[in-house]
Amino acid sequence: MLNKERMPEHVAVIMDGNGRWAKEKGVPRLVGHNAGMQAMKKIVDHSDKLGIKHLTVYAFSTENWKRSMEEVSGIFKLLVKWVASDLKGLIDNNVRVKVLGDYTVLPEDAVKSLEKTLEATKDNTGLQFNIALNYGGRDEITRAVKSLAKKVKDGALEPEDITEDAISAELFTGVYNADAPDPELIIRTSGELRLSNFLLWQSAYSELVFPEVYWPDFTPEEFEKAIADYQSRERRFGGRK
Numbered sequence: 001m002l003n004k005e006r007m008p009e010h011v012a013v014i015m016d017g018n019g020r021w022a023k024e025k026g027v028p029r030l031v032g033h034n035a036g037m038q039a040m041k042k043i044v045d046h047s048d049k050l051g052i053k054h055l056t057v058y059a060f061s062t063e064n065w066k067r068s069m070e071e072v073s074g075i076f077k078l079l080v081k082w083v084a085s086d087l088k089g090l091i092d093n094n095v096r097v098k099v100l101g102d103y104t105v106l107p108e109d110a111v112k113s114l115e116k117t118l119e120a121t122k123d124n125t126g127l128q129f130n131i132a133l134n135y136g137g138r139d140e141i142t143r144a145v146k147s148l149a150k151k152v153k154d155g156a157l158e159p160e161d162i163t164e165d166a167i168s169a170e171l172f173t174g175v176y177n178a179d180a181p182d183p184e185l186i187i188r189t190s191g192e193l194r195l196s197n198f199l200l201w202q203s204a205y206s207e208l209v210f211p212e213v214y215w216p217d218f219t220p221e222e223f224e225k226a227i228a229d230y231q232s233r234e235r236r237f238g239g240r241k
Helices: 018-025 029-050 069-092 108-121 137-153 164-170 172-176 220-231
Strands: 010-014 054-061 096-100 128-135 185-188 207-209
Touching: 018 029, 029 054, 029 069, 029 220, 069 108, 096 108, 096 172, 128 137, 128 172, 137 164, 137 172, 164 172, 185 220, 207 220
Parallel strands: 010 054, 010 185, 054 128, 096 128, 185 207
Antiparallel strands: none
């Protein structure tokens, strides 16, 4: 039974294992990605029901461009399909959608679908659902450093004024999710034990949970198990008790 008083405000998820799920079932990888999209929809809905305020999912990394054009194209087509089928539900459920990463380089139909969603949900006040698309943690930090360097060069900022908060404000999360805390909980499915360039700055004190199930099999029940694991831990942030 989850403790409603100890729910994380911000949960981030690395949705891993679609391809291996498909391989084990002897179906094309895109079938796995479609199943993963269905799992994502359930977790978004369940996060809202649990009272989680911010959910961030790693949907497409800067490294994922290395995959076959067929797979990459198929992933973006699924994104367009998701927007077409779920936009009304997002609006009705008061979910606000933001994108972390430079999504403008995606195919035109995907960009249009995303911008339609961003515009349609911008005034919603419920769950903030962040989709990390064409996102990489190192790229995010590099962009932030360049922005701060330009401000120093232009005389708008003194070097000694570059604080942790100043850096955080320049990150994608700071620009598009400024009212959110860093994720208290990061979940990576499929049993892999790494962050893979996801929220490198923001994860400094995140609790990490690594369920072994592939993402398409990650149910709301599995989600609650991960949260229960988080709630069982004592968070000291480097202090002693």
